[in-house]
Amino acid sequence: MTDQPQGQSGWRLADQTDLQFLYHLAATLDPRWWQISKDFLSPESVIAKVGTYAAGAVVINEGQPCGFAGLRGHQNSDVAFIDLLALPNEESVEAVTKCAPQLLRAAFEISPVRRLLYERFHDDPHFLEDLGDVCSLEYALPEFALIDGRYVDRLSYAIAKDEFVKFAADRGEA
Amino acid sequence: MTHFTFSARQIPMESSRIRIRHVEPKDYERLYEIERDQTTLHTWRYRGKFPDFKDYEAILWKQTRAILVVESQKTGEIVGYHHLHDVVDRAGHGWFSVYSAPDKRSTGLAMEGYVLFVDWVFANTPLRWIYAYVFSHNWPSFDSSVRKGHILHVGSMKERLRVDGELTDVHVLAASRELFEKWPLRIRMHKGHARRSEQQT
Numbered sequence: 001m002t003d004q005p006q007g008q009s010g011w012r013l014a015d016q017t018d019l020q021f022l023y024h025l026a027a028t029l030d031p032r033w034w035q036i037s038k039d040f041l042s043p044e045s046v047i048a049k050v051g052t053y054a055a056g057a058v059v060i061n062e063g064q065p066c067g068f069a070g071l072r073g074h075q076n077s078d079v080a081f082i083d084l085l086a087l088p089n090e091e092s093v094e095a096v097t098k099c100a101p102q103l104l105r106a107a108f109e110i111s112p113v114r115r116l117l118y119e120r121f122h123d124d125p126h127f128l129e130d131l132g133d134v135c136s137l138e139y140a141l142p143e144f145a146l147i148d149g150r151y152v153d154r155l156s157y158a159i160a161k162d163e164f165v166k167f168a169a170d171r172g173e174a
Numbered sequence: 175m176t177h178f179t180f181s182a183r184q185i186p187m188e189s190s191r192i193r194i195r196h197v198e199p200k201d202y203e204r205l206y207e208i209e210r211d212q213t214t215l216h217t218w219r220y221r222g223k224f225p226d227f228k229d230y231e232a233i234l235w236k237q238t239r240a241i242l243v244v245e246s247q248k249t250g251e252i253v254g255y256h257h258l259h260d261v262v263d264r265a266g267h268g269w270f271s272v273y274s275a276p277d278k279r280s281t282g283l284a285m286e287g288y289v290l291f292v293d294w295v296f297a298n299t300p301l302r303w304i305y306a307y308v309f310s311h312n313w314p315s316f317d318s319s320v321r322k323g324h325i326l327h328v329g330s331m332k333e334r335l336r337v338d339g340e341l342t343d344v345h346v347l348a349a350s351r352e353l354f355e356k357w358p359l360r361i362r363m364h365k366g367h368a369r370r371s372e373q374q375t
Contacts, residue, residue: 038262139329139346145265
């Protein structure tokens with residue numbers, strides 16, 4: 001399952017050769033890739049934690065990796081988390097935002113889940129904003145973490161598979 | 175010979191009806207019994223797959239920082255317990271769970287223990303916020319505290335888990351150190367504790 005870059009941006013499945021980029025991404029964003037950074041950052045911890053993802057994809061822009069999408073969750077659960085991250089520049093954020101619907105569709109295809117959960121800090125880019133109500137805010141944990149001297153809330157969203165499939169069909173992406 | 179003196183506790187570990195204390199291995203059987211009950215079996219932690227007793231201790235302490243049991247002052251029986259887990263030191267927050275013995279659910283004893291437990295957490299750890307997931311069927315126990323503003327209801331996860339085959343919503347609660355310190359019940363509890371301590375000295 002790949003979507004090789006067509007034109008400027010696209011994505012491919014992540015593999016071992018991406019570890020250096022993933023560490024770079026975590027270090028650049030620290031602590032915004034919370035799953036990786038919450039217990040502080042080291043190359044070993046990045047390798048260990050990235051290894052816990054059920055699947056991962058690297059987003060490419062202009063031939064260079066610029067973001068990551070990772071699927072994680074409990075075994076035997078019908079709900080999983082999807083993490084979406086981009087290097088902190090406009091082009092990378094745009095590339096991940098553009099690929100996000102395809103990445104969600106792929107996640108629903110490879111995983112038997114009925115809902116995907118997506119978390120972000122309130123001042124992070126919202127990669128799924130285009131989904132409107134299909135990506136619904138479920139709760140916000142106040143003052144969740146200290147980032148650059150300010151406490152930032154953590155927002156948690158849910159995307160139901162049936163609603164997403166209908167949304168994609170309405171947009172002609174099914 | 176060296177003589178050690180200990181200061182009296184500044185925060186109360188007991189009320190007129192209950193007391194809280196750290197769990198001890200001798201308590202595991204009772205905790206297991208409380209959790210094994212059919213009405214509590216579908217907890218967030220076990221997701222319906224409850225362990226055998228031989229595996230219970232290891233699973234009980236997984237990602238756990240503290241377990242405080244709630245004892246009845248009258249009978250000494252453990253009526254529930256409170257669990258501090260998934261603490262993130264970097265962020266200064268953690269998660270907590272409240273367990274009540276099935277036959278003590280309508281007594282309010284475990285929730286009384288909850289006030290002491292939260293007080294203990296904020297007095298003995300650097301945590302700023304503690305959060306909890308509450309299944310819909312347990313919501314009535316927390317509803318009053320939320321309505322009074324002692325704890326925040328920060329949202330709900332729709333149809334998050336299956337309980338007995340039925341999809342159920344899970345509420346998310348948040349308690350902050352700042353909010354808790356202003357809780358009138360906590361203030362009353364502290365005044366009573368200080369008065370009792372004075373009378374004893």
